[in-house]
Structures are given as structure tokens and as C-alpha cells.
Amino acid sequence: MHVIVVGAGIIGVCTAYFLRRSGMEVTVLERQAGVARETSFANAGVMAPSYVGPWAQPGMPGKVANYLFKAEAPVVFRPSTDPALWGWIRRWLAECDPARFARNKARMQRLAFYSQSQLHALRKLHEIDYEQATGYLQLFRSPEEVERSEATRAMLRDLGVAHRLVTADEARAIETTLHPVTALAGALHLPDDETGNCAFFAHQLKGIAERDGVNFRFGISAEGFDLAQGRIERLRTSQGELRADAYVVAGGVDSLALLRPLGIRLPLLPVKGYSATVSITALDQAPMTSVMDETYKVAITRMGNRLRIAGTAEVGTTGMKLRDGALRTLLKVASDWFPAAAVYRRAQFWVGARPMLPDGPPVLGPSPIANLYLNTGHGSTGWVMACGSGKVVADVIAGQSAEIDLDGLTIDRYDRRRAA
Ligand SMILES: Cc1cc2nc3c(=O)[nH]c(=O)nc-3n(C[C@H](O)[C@H](O)[C@H](O)COP(=O)(O)OP(=O)(O)OC[C@H]3O[C@@H](n4cnc5c(N)ncnc54)[C@H](O)[C@@H]3O)c2cc1C
Secondary structure, three states: OEEEEEOOOHHHHHHHHHHHHOOOEEEEEEOOOOOOOOOOOOOOOEEOHHHOOOOOOOOHHHHHHHHOOOOOOOEEEOOOOOHHHHHHHHHHHHHOOHHHHHHHHHHHHHHHHHHHHHHHHHHHHHOOOOOOEEEEEEEEOOHHHHHHOHHHHHHHHHHOOOOEEEOHHHHHHHOOOOOOOOOOOEEEEEEEEEEOOHHHHHHHHHHHHHHHOOEEEEOOOEEEEEEEOOEEEEEEEOOEEEOOOEEEEOOHHHHHHHHHHHOOOOOOEEEEEEEEEEEEOOHHHOOOOEEEEOOOOEEEEEEOOEEEEEEEEEEOOOOOOOOHHHHHHHHHHHHHHOOOOEOHHHOEEEEEEEEEOOOOOOEEEEOOOOOEEEEEOOHHHHHHHHHHHHHHHHHHHOOOOOOOOOOOOOHHHOOHHHHO
16 A cells, blocks of 8 residues: 655654554655754654643633733734634634533543653664653742642642652752742652654654655645545646555645645644754753743753753744744743853744644544545644654554544544544
8 A cells, every 4th residue: 555645744754654664655745855844843842741731721811811912922912814813713712611621631641642652662662862851840930830830730640640849949959050040939840751852853763764665755745636536536746646545644734735625624723933942052051951931931951962942822923934022032031041051142043833723632544535644733742742643643544443542633523524
């Protein structure tokens, strides 16, 4: 069986790897010159399955409304007349209901924990080094933030995830390089949560998949599918037509452009975020673990001898321009906590677009078209979910049962044609 995968971000690469492992002939098409050049390129690198959850949560609409008037807000909303934007917001607001939030979070965590086990197995098998590290410290600048963390801690307790609420002094003992002058009321320490360089991992897995026999084709754009008798007959590309037995759309935010002409409607919204990457110039001043500043929702992750500083959720803006305000916030937070670790004005900046569905979970597996499969909509946690998503989709295409329950992780929740 020959399968064409469109997209070589982290999701497409993992899908191709697992498809090949289950014996398929696999071709990956990517318009860029290599793997992980778009949203998978310079994300925060955080792989904390226990923290995975939807952005649609109780209390969130009020928080977003407050952020609208703050200069260094972690969430930026630019209203426009685009009906797709308002349709997405309407659905997102409905998903902030407490019961729906709990359901969506459980769905995402089911996939995230499964994904972590797949990643560990893969790491053991291939000895992949992707600048991985363990330990995550969520920093609270105010006593109110400490208090508000109770809900998170209750959830971590229920999940049996190792965690500890620590005082400011204890936090500074865990991460000795935290700047003593910056106000710190306490922190949540998660010793087993992981971080790693997503693009590095994608490159190495691509190498392994290629040696296994996957055919990666770069600089080629998928332009549209042609249907015949309810099946995809061929794929039109910038380099002519291609045929396969099955097709997977793993095109991140641009998956919609391929799906919409087929009548597959998915409320996928690009939510922009930014990162700064800077070489560490003073090793003894740089963090050993990963930290997350709760006030600004900015993550600072050690990746080898560099720091990755990432954050901001921007909805409703167009284009992929770097926005000065967002970059200033990243550097402010990094300088607040680790002022002497790096020369921050030398940072390299990046902007990426999270492929976000309003309820949170991605869409995996079958579509309303028999030989077309989906692996998209991973939002802000695609790196955490990548290995599990790739394995699930490969299993489904191979005609095997997925190893996790797919309830709430397929397109059935948006497109009832398959469920009917
Ligand atoms: C600032 C920021 C921080 C983040 N931090 C984290 C984090 O800490 N942890 C985490 O788990 N996730 C994080 N994420 C989210 C994560 O990066 C994404 O969920 C993930 O990268 C999505 O992967 P993807 O493969 O679906 O998309 P992409 O990486 O965008 O890959 C899609 C690929 O498809 C290609 N493509 C699209 N259309 C076509 C076409 N028609 N023809 C050919 N090729 C096509 C594109 O060129 C692209 O390479 C973050 C995102 C951002 C923006």
C-alpha cells in the first residue's frame, strides 16, 4: 500500500515514520526545503503531558478580556470582520463550559500520555538525542498566583503526577540561577516533565525514516485532490499529478486549503506565537531546567547551550510578521529571571502559527472520504502529541485498532457524515 503524507512538520514526520514501520510504501511531500521549517521550527519545546489541556477553559473569556488592555499581554486579540474568526470564537466560548473543558482535557491527556510512552520507546530504540532535559518549574510572581494554582495541583494529584508546591527559597534552591531581585512568591515543581528540541527531533526521525525507505520530496506543494466515486483519485501538485492508495493531510495551519474544496469543514484557526533563541554566554547564570513565568505565560527552556524563550497567543492578525511588542515581552521575562545568562539583543526571533481547533484536541484518522486521513489541529501542544498522533494514524491506515480510545479525537465531532 502506498501512502502520500502532505506536510513534513513534526506531525507529518512522525506519521511517515510509523507508516513505514507498519510496512507501507511512504512518500512525504513538503513545500519547504526541509522538515520542521514552519510551526515545528522553534517552539517552546515543553513536553509536559500533565499540563496539556484546551485553551477553552472556565474563566478564560474574562482573562482574555482583561488582557486586551495590557501592554505586555500574553494573549492578543485583533477583531476583524472575518466570519470564520467569529465562528471559531463562538465555538471556543461554548467549549469554556466546565463540563466540556473537563471532557476535552481528558481527551487531550489520553493522547499526550500515550504520545510520551511512544516517544520514550522510540528514544530507546534509536538513541535519539534532541537536547532533552527533565524538570519544569512554574514560577508565580504573586501570592494570588500561588493560590490560583490549587486547581492545577488538584488535577495533578488526581493524575498521580509528581509535583510539589515550593516556596520562593525552595524554588531558588532548585534553580539556583533565578535572579534574586525578581519578585517570586512560590513555584510549582514538576520534576518529571520534559523538554526537548522539536525540530532537532524531527530531523533525526526523518533520517531514520529515510533509511527505512520513506521517500521525502521537498520543494513541492500539494495543490488539490481530485475525487472519483467518493475516493481520492489523485493529488495535483506543483510538479504534476501523483497517485497513491491513501493520503494523509498533516499540513498544520494550511491543512484547510486542501480540505475545504472537498467539503470538509474544520474550524482551524492560526494562533500566532513568538520565540527568541539565544546562545548562553554565562553557563553558570543559565537555568538547568525549564521555567514558565505564569504572569506572562512565557516559557524559558534550556536547549543545549542555547535558551529558547517562547510565548504569546495572537488571534485575528494576518501575515507572519514579527511584532515588536511580543518580542520585547519575551526578552523582558528572560532578563527578569536570568539577566546575565545571555546577550539578549543578539537573540534570533521567530513567529509560528499554532493550528488551533476551538475545543482543543486534534483530529486524527479517518475523514468522510474513504482513502483520505487527517492528522492536524494540534494547537499549542503538537510536539507533546506528535509521536502518539503519528502512531494512531498509521495504525488506523494499516487497518489495526488504535492503542488508545479515539473518542473525541477524530473529525466525527465536527463532521457528522462519518459518524452517521
Ligand atoms: C510560540 C509557540 C510555542 C509552542 N510551544 C510548544 C510546546 O512547548 N510544546 C508543544 O507540544 N507544542 C508547542 N507549540 C505547538 C507546536 O509547535 C505545533 O502544534 C506543531 O509544530 C504543529 O506541527 P504540524 O506538523 O501540524 O505543523 P507544521 O510544523 O506547520 O507542519 C506542517 C507542514 O506542512 C507543510 N505544508 C502545508 N501545506 C502544504 C502543501 N499544500 N503542500 C506541501 N506542504 C505543505 C508546511 O510547509 C509545514 O512544513 C508551540 C507553537 C508556537 C507557535
